[in-house]
Amino acid sequence: VAVHPRFSYVLAKLEDKFVILAKDLIPxxxxxxxxxxxxxxxxxxxELEYVKLEHPFLDRESLVxxxxxxxxxxxxGCVHIAPGHGEEDxxxxxxYNLRIIMPVNEKGIFTEEAEEFAGKNIEEASLEVIEKLREKKYLLLHHKIVHSxxxxxxxxNPIIFRATSQWFLKIDHSNLxxxxxxxxxRVKWIPSSGLERMKAMVEIRPDWCLSRQRLWGVPIPAIKCQNCREVILDEKVIELTSQVFRDKGSDSWFTLEVENFLPPNFSCPKCKSKEFVKEEDILDVWFESGASFLAVLKTNPDLSFPADMYLEGSDQHRGWFxxxxIPSQAIVESAPFKSVLTHGFVVDGEGRKMSKSLGNVISPQEIINRxxxxxxxxxxxxxxxxxxVRISSKILNQLIDFYRKVRNTIRFLLGNLYDFYPSRDKLSLSQLEEVDRFMLSFTSSVFEEVLAYYESFAFYKVCQKVYNFCNISLSSFYLDILKDRLYTYSPNSRERKSAQSVLYYILRVLIKMIAPILSFTAEEAHQVFLNQENRQISIYLHNFNEDIFPHYRDKELEKKWTKILSLRDTVLKKIEKQRESQIIGSSLEAEVILSFPEKQYSFYKDLDNTLREVFIVxxxxxxxxxxxxxxxxxxxxxxxxxxxxREDVGIDDSYPDICGKCLNALKEERL
Ligand SMILES: [Zn+2]
Ligand SMILES: [Zn+2]
Ligand SMILES: [Zn+2]
Incomplete structure (x- = not known):
């Protein structure tokens, strides 16, 4: 019987009896x-601790x-405890060095331990116990209460707890x-919060109960002596068992006689008997998943131990990881993985769990089909x-826009490279226009960042970067300002080749950046692109690092262009205002006069033609x-x-509607 150490208890007289109870419960x-x-x-x-009590009807002493x-x-305030039938108990x-009394067997029947109630089902016996207490005048009250x-x-059905013999892995054995x-x-945890989570769990985890009482599973290769009941876990028996399992499968434990698993002349180490029975418990299925590194990594010559990564939902800190x-540390004294990545679960657009009753389930097959x-x-x-991770048709629609943006960017690039053969047409770095050199540098910086995101499994950052690159850097800026050079300059002009040389690099890099995610689109683009140069038949035969050229990076130039681009934002806003007030129609109808004090003036003074292109005026x-x-x-x-x-439109009388720049382009084309 358990009492609370700090509650007040009383000894009280109840008619002709003496009772002990918690003071607060008297009323x-x-x-x-x-x-x-x-x-x-x-x-x-x-003060009641260790007081001896007598059982109301059995000849048995117990403790407070x-x-x-x-x-x-x-x-x-006095609670009956049964160490054989409850976890807290x-x-x-x-x-207290208590004897574990467990008078109920696995079928829910009282055993000999319950003396006169032996052989009875606990439900029917309970009523008889009540009668017995009433008879002995120990029963003060009998009523029903509702509790969880x-x-x-x-x-x-309600569960009965029983303290049974089980196989355990002792977590503190030899410093495990x-x-x-x-x-x-030593393991890299992604996200890094996994480290503390895992440590906290292992620090307090109890021993691992390895055995289960099920009819089928992976057996525990132990035997029991028929004579002295000794349980034997013997290395030779285990080795022989593993051989039998290799030949005939683990079901042979259930179908073959015990002799098949005994080495010659095997006898009980305790009583020398040669009569044995097989252990009937099976292993916890988690033990099998936990040992998968042995079966998978250690037996396949194409794989290596430890694994680069174990990847699962975040619930697996307690589970698979x-x-x-534990077995890996016990057997090979190392973690079975170099890194562990965990992810959240898929929920709907509002963050609710998907369920049939809510009708918010979106299956992968549905998305693929649509x-x-x-x-x-x-x-x-x-x-x-x-x-x-959220999913909804709104989110999917945003991604479709994303996809279109990338696809259209690639189409634009391919379309403008139709006549570009790198071995023939590619310009060297020093021959490039400044804005092209800037884009070359910027693109290689984007590529480096994206590769770093891939390395750290930050795929959503890859997507953000690629989208912004296509949408902001290319579509709203570079590809827009290039239209004049690509469409109006002579096809063989240095200015057009300069742009194409950079577009060529952008296309190569863009295809690579999307290849792990938009795999078919990347391959499709690669196939179109393939004929123009000596390339592998598939994008997947190329390496990422073939397109890393450190000398493309020019940080000074990037700094300069950050300034120019911020000026561009301001100018574009002004142009937009003029357009709204209908002073101009398209931006090409505008001219921009920039007035700067000395220091800024010297920064911008030679950039008039560059800025004309950059502002599209x-x-x-x-x-x-x-x-x-x-x-x-x-x-x-x-x-x-x-x-x-332009003021030189019509400079040549035979071309009254053409400007001087176009005139030159036309002449070059004719040559
Ligand atoms: Zn059940
Ligand atoms: Zn024995
Ligand atoms: Zn013109």
Whole structure:
């Protein structure tokens, strides 16, 4: 019987009996029993420790023990405990050296331990026990109460706890726990919070119960002596068993006689008997998953130990990751993995768990059928898996826009490289226009960043980077400003080749950046591109690092262009305003006058032609003075070929609608 060490208890007279109960429970007990108690003595619960008690009808002595779990909400404050039938109760066994009495067998029938109730089902016997107590005048009250109680998850029947003999892996055996904790520190956890989570779990985990009482599974290769009941786990028996399993499968444990697993002349180490029976327990299935590194990595010559990565949902810290670490540390003294990546679970657009009753389930097959596997892969890659991952048709539609943006960018690049053969046309770095050199440098910086994201499994950052590259850097800037050079300059002009040389690099890099995610699109683009140069027949036969050229990077130039691009933002806003007030139509109808004080003036003064291209206007003038940006209607006439407004349109009488620049381009083309 357990009492709380710090509650006040009393010895009281109840009619002709003496009772001990928690002081706080006197009023409620008096009311329930409709009696009045006379308190004789008061003391703390801990004073009752080790008081000996007599069983009400069996010849058995028991102890009063202390338990922090005793409550004073109801009852008497004195709780009957049964170490053979309850977890909390069992935890007191060691402290008080209690005998584990377990009078109920695995069928729910009382054993000989219950003496006159032996052989009876516990439900029917319970009623008889009540009668017995009443008869002996020990029963003060019998009534039913409602309380929570564990039930079988499968058949919903109430559970009876029984303390049974099991096989355990002792986590503190020969410093195993310490070894595992050390290995946890060496593993790379992605996200990094996995490290502390795993450590905290292993620090407090109990021994691992390895045995299960099921009809079928992977058997525990132990035998029992028929004569002295000794349980034997013998290395030779295990070796022989593993040989038999290799030949005939692990089911042979259940079909073959025990002799098949015994080495010649094997006898019980304790009593020398030669009669044995097989262990009937099977192994916890987690032990099998935990030992998978042995079966998979250590037997396949194409694989190596430890694994580069174990990848699972974040619930597996308690599961697979932990059950793999323990046997691996015990057997090979190392973690079975170099890194562990965990991800959240898929939830709907509002973050709710998917369920049939909510009707919010989206299956992968549905997405593939409707949008294709590229979109599904893009969704996976673009999700930040360190948290739960959302999916909804709105999210998918955004990804379809993403996909279109990338695909259209590739189409534009391919379209403008139709006549470009790198071995013939590619310009060297020093021959490039400055904006092209900047884009070359910028593209290689994007590529380096993306590769680093791939290395750290930050796929959603890859997606963000690629999308911004296509949408902001290319579509809204570089490809836009190049149109003039690509379409109006002579096909063989240095200016056009300069642009193409950089577009060529951008295309190569873009295809590679998307290849792991938009695999079919990348391969499709590669196939179109293939004929123009000596390349492998598949993008997947190329390496990422073939396109890393450190000398493309020019950080000074990138800095300079960060400034220019920020000026561009301001200028574009001004142009937009002029357009709104209908002073100009397209931006080519505008000319921009930039006025800068001395220092800025010297930075910009030679950039007029570059800025004209960058702003997509007909003219840029840079003057010294107070800082000011002016956008006004361009002077001159619109050239019918390049749509720029220029004062030299019609300079050649035979081409009255063509500007001087276009005239040169036409002449070159004719040559
Ligand atoms: Zn059940
Ligand atoms: Zn024996
Ligand atoms: Zn023109």
């Amino acid at each position: 409620s007990l008096e009311e329930t029993l409709k009696v009045s108690l006379k308190v004789l003595k008061e003391f703390e619960g801990k 023990v202390l338990g922090g779990f005793v409550s004073r909400e109801e009852g008497s 069992f935890s007191l066994v060691e402290t 109680y564990p039930h079988c998850w499968r058949c919903k 726990r310490q070894g595992v904790l050390k290995e946890i520190e 932990q059950v793999s670490l 949008y294709g596997a590229e979109i599904l892969r893009l969704w996976v890659a673009s999700s930040d898996y360190s948290e739960d 007909s003219k840029v003038e840079i003057v010294k003075g107070e800082e000011k940006i002016e956008v006004r209607r361009a002077k001159g006439k619109k050239c019918l070929r390049c749509w720029n407004y």
